[in-house]
Amino acid sequence: MPANPMTLPRVTYSNIAEDFAAVHDHLDVLIPQFKAGLPADLRPNRIAARNDADGSVYKAVSPIDRDIVLGTFVEASPGSLDRAVKAAQAACPGWNALGWQARVEHLERVAREFERRKYEIGVACLLEVGKSRMEAVGEVEETLDLIRYYCAEMTANNGYARDMKRAFPQERTHVVLRPHGVFGVISPFNFPLALSVAMITGALVAGNCVVYKPSPMAGLTGHLLIECFEAAGIPAGVVNLVCGGATVGEALVNHPAINGIAFTGSHAVGMRIFRSMAARPFALPVIAEMGGKNPTYVTQSAEIATAAAGVMRSAFGLQGQKCSSGSKVYVHNAVYDDFMQALVKLTRAIQIGNPEGRAIFMGPVINREAAERFDKAADSVRQQGRFEIGGRRLSGGLFDKGYYVEPSIAVGLPDDHCLHKEEQFLPLLAVKQFSDFESALADGNSVLYGLTAGIYTRDERELRLFLDRAEAGVLYANRASGATTGAWPGIQTFCGWKGSGVSHKGGLGPWYVPQFMREQSHTIME
Numbered sequence: 001m002p003a004n005p006m007t008l009p010r011v012t013y014s015n016i017a018e019d020f021a022a023v024h025d026h027l028d029v030l031i032p033q034f035k036a037g038l039p040a041d042l043r044p045n046r047i048a049a050r051n052d053a054d055g056s057v058y059k060a061v062s063p064i065d066r067d068i069v070l071g072t073f074v075e076a077s078p079g080s081l082d083r084a085v086k087a088a089q090a091a092c093p094g095w096n097a098l099g100w101q102a103r104v105e106h107l108e109r110v111a112r113e114f115e116r117r118k119y120e121i122g123v124a125c126l127l128e129v130g131k132s133r134m135e136a137v138g139e140v141e142e143t144l145d146l147i148r149y150y151c152a153e154m155t156a157n158n159g160y161a162r163d164m165k166r167a168f169p170q171e172r173t174h175v176v177l178r179p180h181g182v183f184g185v186i187s188p189f190n191f192p193l194a195l196s197v198a199m200i201t202g203a204l205v206a207g208n209c210v211v212y213k214p215s216p217m218a219g220l221t222g223h224l225l226i227e228c229f230e231a232a233g234i235p236a237g238v239v240n241l242v243c244g245g246a247t248v249g250e251a252l253v254n255h256p257a258i259n260g261i262a263f264t265g266s267h268a269v270g271m272r273i274f275r276s277m278a279a280r281p282f283a284l285p286v287i288a289e290m291g292g293k294n295p296t297y298v299t300q301s302a303e304i305a306t307a308a309a310g311v312m313r314s315a316f317g318l319q320g321q322k323c324s325s326g327s328k329v330y331v332h333n334a335v336y337d338d339f340m341q342a343l344v345k346l347t348r349a350i351q352i353g354n355p356e357g358r359a360i361f362m363g364p365v366i367n368r369e370a371a372e373r374f375d376k377a378a379d380s381v382r383q384q385g386r387f388e389i390g391g392r393r394l395s396g397g398l399f400d401k402g403y404y405v406e407p408s409i410a411v412g413l414p415d416d417h418c419l420h421k422e423e424q425f426l427p428l429l430a431v432k433q434f435s436d437f438e439s440a441l442a443d444g445n446s447v448l449y450g451l452t453a454g455i456y457t458r459d460e461r462e463l464r465l466f467l468d469r470a471e472a473g474v475l476y477a478n479r480a481s482g483a484t485t486g487a488w489p490g491i492q493t494f495c496g497w498k499g500s501g502v503s504h505k506g507g508l509g510p511w512y513v514p515q516f517m518r519e520q521s522h523t524i525m526e
């Protein structure tokens with residue numbers, strides 16, 4: 001008798017030592033079932049809970065194997081986008097008038113619907129992004145916790161309303177955070193569930209309505225998410241789905257009736273959005289998380305096995321396609337040989353292949369463009385340094401049907417090499433040796449980004465220096481499950497400093513939801 005999926009152990013990114021055999025058994029049954037049921041017919045956009053097929057049609061295939069067709073989607077036409085914004089605008093007064101308690105109840109129903117379908121949606125994510133089983137199921141659990149955490153924050157803060165002091169006995173003042181109106185939500189392919197739902201939930205629970213544009217590589221999960229919102233009875237128009245690429249995204253950002261944008265993606269696109277929103281007659285909120293070049297420091301006092309495990313998992317988990325990926329490691333001279341030996345051993349043991357399989361840790365990179373970026377970066381490593389391991393694309397069999405690359409560790413690169421300075425979003429790790437920890441920290445800070453950073457040390461002074469000086473919003477010490485990855489709602493917060501964010505408040509944390517609101521003070525003479 002198959003296990004009840006609701007009683008299976010929860011996968012997070014960090015409980016790696018648990019026994020997930022029962023989860024795997026369930027997925028063994030579910031994956032072929034889901035693939036067999038993938039609809040070949042068109043998935044139109046959803047505007048005010050109705051189909052809208054206006055626009056050009058495109059077919060999406062799995063990065064695992066181009067023969068797996070995920071579905072046929074519609075790149076929203078300008079008219080369709082306009083209808084979506086207007087539908088959201090029309091739904092705003094009613095959604096806001098419900099009050100925050102009713103909105104929380106609605107979103108808790110969404111969470112229950114999502115929970116009911118979580119493994120199916122996790123499988124969709126695995127097929128659509130090429131995530132390993134554990135990354136995909138971890139992401140559905142993270143998504144669930146995100147909805148519940150933001151609802152709990154709304155409740156704990158009494159809807160962000162409070163009474164203020166009285167200047168006179170007959171004068172009372174009340175302060176309240178109120179929604180802006182219509183938020184455009186633009187999300188990336190790499191965490192199509194968690195990042196979409198985080199931004200949508202933040203906007204909705206605060207009382208805004210949403211026009212949601214998933215990544216063009218993530219229309220399937222985008223549709224499944226919207227199904228959950230609709231099945232949970234979210235009123236029509238409160239959340240609308242428009243698929244498409246940069247053209248649709250730009251039209252959304254530039255639509256005159258938009259009141260704010262929540263975006264997760266590249267620094268270049270995030271800053272373009274930020275600047276175009278600032279060019280409006282008055283400033284509108286942009287909540288953006290924009291990638292990272294996340295360093296890890298392995299000091300002389302590090303526990304080597306833990307450090308190697310954490311660095312390997314953060315560099316190569318999800319094929320290095322996380323904004324939290326650890327793509328640069330600074331290793332003290334005295335432990336360099338031991339650390340590299342341990343890291344290369346773990347890297348060599350990584351199983352790459354079809355992530356439908358139980359033991360696969362790395363699947364494909366997302367598309368041809370990513371594979372070509374890999375080739376270009378690898379060529380430049382071979383010219384200016386060398387690979388300790390990896391550096392090649394894989395070919396033969398399934399590898400010819402998707403874009404599979406080796407987990408790769410580069411050494412001996414010049415300081416200004418792109419692997420030291422720029423986000424690659426690929427399984428490429430650059431290693432640097434150091435003798436002076438303070439200089440290494442300064443070097444690790446000398447990048448555009450400031451998202452996550454990690455350290456392995458048993459020295460209190462080094463730990464203190466790291467916590468005081470690392471210029472990033474998410475810091476980890478001595479973690480085997482991930483040197484720089486694996487933040488969880490309500491546990492870590494996820495705040496991009498410098499080029500990694502614009503609002504300086506983090507996702508997953510207590511100051512996220514208020515960013516979707518504006519303050520109003522009510523003073524009334526009695």
Ligand code: UN1
Nearest residue numbers: 191322323324485486487
């Ligand atoms: C991302 O890295 O793109 O902390 C989003 C983590 C996950 C994912 C964050 N919560 O690794």
